[in-house]
Amino acid sequence: MKADASQEQRFIAEVDAFEFVARDVEPILHALDAWLADLAGRLRDNALTCTGLKAQAEPATRANAINALMQASALAWPRQWADLAPAQALADAFADKALLLVFGKFNAGKSSFCNFLADRFAAHGRAVHYFHLEAGRIVESPERFKEGATETTSRLQGVRPGDKLVLLDTPGLHSMTPENAALTQRFIDSADGVLWLTSSTSPGQVQELEDLGRELHRNKPLLPVLTRSDAYEEDEVNGELVKVLCNKSAHNRAQQEADVKARAHEKLVAMGVNPALLKPPVSISAHVAREQGQTPVAMTEAGFERLYGALLDIIEPTLAYKRRKMAEILLHHLEENVLGVLCEAVLPRLAELGAASQAALDRLEQQEEEVANAVWRGVMPTLPGLLEKHSATRDVNAICNALTQSISETFSREANARLADYVITPDASLAPFSLDSDANFEDIVVDCTGADGPRREVVGVDYARLHAALGDAIQKHLRRLSRDSVEQCAAAIRRLVQAATQLEIALQSSERDLLDLKCKLRSDSIE
Incomplete structure (x- = not known):
């Protein structure tokens, strides 16, 4: 590649050169299955007994509630694992492609972002294919993603810019409808990396950061992108004052990026997540780049050269995650649906049981x-x-x-x-x-x-x-x-x-x- 190639050209060339080397994760999958069986055995062996207590005693009531909770939790594990089947099927369907989940609040500009990147790949001669999921099946679509200020995405949809990259556009974890939010959550595991889009009009909201923290717990590469980094300014055209859409100033963008990074850092520390996993935020404006003809200068000023540079930085961790993804999906299930739910429900109740027991002893x-x-x-x-x-x-x-x-x-x-x-x-x-x-x-x-x-x-x-x-x-x-x-x-x-x-x-x-x-x-x- 030429020394003076743009970051965009470098990124597209890197995508073309992706190699998906299979990794043998069978031993770790067997170890994870054995861990689950061992946990089930430990729960059975350590069920709380109330010998000497009548059923109406408060400690006995609390203990029996804990036992019932553990039993219900264990019964739910197969169903919860089955709920991940659509995400696994999607991952299998794109086994030879890197999947990036476009993640964020419903008004973050995800559809516009995906369309813009697809257009850029097309401008470099790469084929672009749109699709959506229908009853778990991948359905090819001739239509681009709808764009708008309101929630326009009601299903999981995707675009394949080139042969080795997939962008999954989601309804948003903070969707206006619970069904859309649940749909997004269901397919998070299929992704190899995440692009967290947050609008510069309200960047880095706490709710988004909480879900961001969950992805970082999964050790999945995640890049924050501040979209709509633009503003209308007054300009004189033919003697008349008109409003013109312009990029936000470099100073303003730097301030917003620093603010998002600082608040994300603080939140992640509070959540017990290593903040070093959070990539530096990047600000872009697809609207301004389009209006200014997507020239090299326009692309640079709209933040896309910085974006492509950031995307280049997450290529290797994305591919590394993909190589171990089968085991990661099971690990996520065990951490979140099994042990996480169990500990979140049982440990506080054990503390309450301890307090009730001490009170009974004192009485x-x-x-x-x-x-x-x-x-x-x-x-x-x-x-x-x-x-x-x-x-x-x-x-x-x-x-x-x-x-x-x-x-x-x-x-x-x-x-x-x-x-x-x-x-x-x-x-x-x-x-x-x-x-x-x-x-x-x-x-x-x-x-x-x-x-x-x-x-x-x-x-x-x-x-x-x-x-x-x-x-x-x-x-x-x-x-x-x-x-x-x-x-x-x-x-x-x-x-x-x-x-x-x-x-x-x-x-x-x-x-x-x-x-x-x-x-x-x-x-x-x-x-």
């Missing part, structure tokens, strides 16, 4: 006291009657047996009411109540004088000391019973917390494993 200390006090209030008023009933026989064992039954019944009722969220198995060895002191009934003795002189006479039974001893013993007994029940409740919560921790560890381990596979796929050593 148990108070509930332990409440159960013991409630049983105390129910049993102690019956003690004087028991003492009176057995005072004649002075049978302390009989009193203890009666208290065993009374305490057991009252404790069961109060524990079931106040610890209703838990399944409690009473410890039979703790049920018998016993007096742990030598307190007993005592005689009430009075001194009196009889015919034989002073003597002592038993006039009744005193059980004040026995009552106090029984009260202390009942209190200790209730503490043991309450402690045992609450410890069972706490153990159930701790088991669930441990299971939740294991599930989180399993997800983190799967995340690390997938990251390792991603690094292996994108390693220079296997390109």
Whole structure:
């Protein structure tokens, strides 16, 4: 090629010389399939169990919701993978061509941009073919793309300028209709590189940057292009003031490009994306270039020489992506539809489960006291009657047996009411109540004088000391019973917390494993 060839000529020549060298990605595809099977196994093995908790308990409710979510997620994976079939079919149909997705808001000038590049290829003697997708099929079309200030693209359409390049014109991820936005999203995976078009009237909007970040996460080459970089200025023609469309000044363009780059950098850092992947923005005006006859000077002043230079810079990463695209599509599915959706849904819920579990543990200390006090209030008023009933026989064992039954019944009722969220198995060895002191009934003795002189006479039974001893013993007994029940409740919560921790560890381990596979796929050593 001549030394004085334009960037446009160089770019078209590079496109003509594209070589698509197949790369064996079967080993990494098998590894990714094995990763998915391993993840499914980990989810099954780490399903949350709620042993010791009743279904209405908040931690159990949250745990069961997490289990249901994981099950629903796993069931959705085959359908989500099948949803990528159209993108895979499109990629296969153009296996010998580089696919650039023209991406951006509905008024970014995508159709005008595609038409203009197609015209330039035609001007250099290359054949141009338009097509659109209909029910997943590629349908050739004799018509150019419609251009307008409103949303004119209602389907995925494309143009083949030359033999080895395809431009896919999309309805836009921020389309006025959800159907169009969904159509665009469905075919993103088919592209080898992305041209992000954003109008200079409102460049680099936050919503666009969020979707841009997703593409950069995919490690796909992406070039930002500021379209409509022009403005009407007043000029005098034949003595009259008229409005003339002109390119924006170099200073103005540089300011807008710097602004888009700065805000994109800030957004990508916040999203955890390497901002170095973002290519420097380029400003163009297809309208001015057309109006000025597409001369070399007009093309340069309208920004197209800079654009072609930027396109030349993304050729190699575009072809490198194409060589590994089959594995990248599966990787994207696993990252976004499988692990991404799973982590986004499960991890916050695990945190909420942890908070609910801790709150339940904190309440148990108070509930332990409440159960013991409630049983105390129910049993102690019956003690004087028991003492009176057995005072004649002075049978302390009989009193203890009666208290065993009374305490057991009252404790069961109060524990079931106040610890209703838990399944409690009473410890039979703790049920018998016993007096742990030598307190007993005592005689009430009075001194009196009889015919034989002073003597002592038993006039009744005193059980004040026995009552106090029984009260202390009942209190200790209730503490043991309450402690045992609450410890069972706490153990159930701790088991669930441990299971939740294991599930989180399993997800983190799967995340690390997938990251390792991603690094292996994108390693220079296997390109």
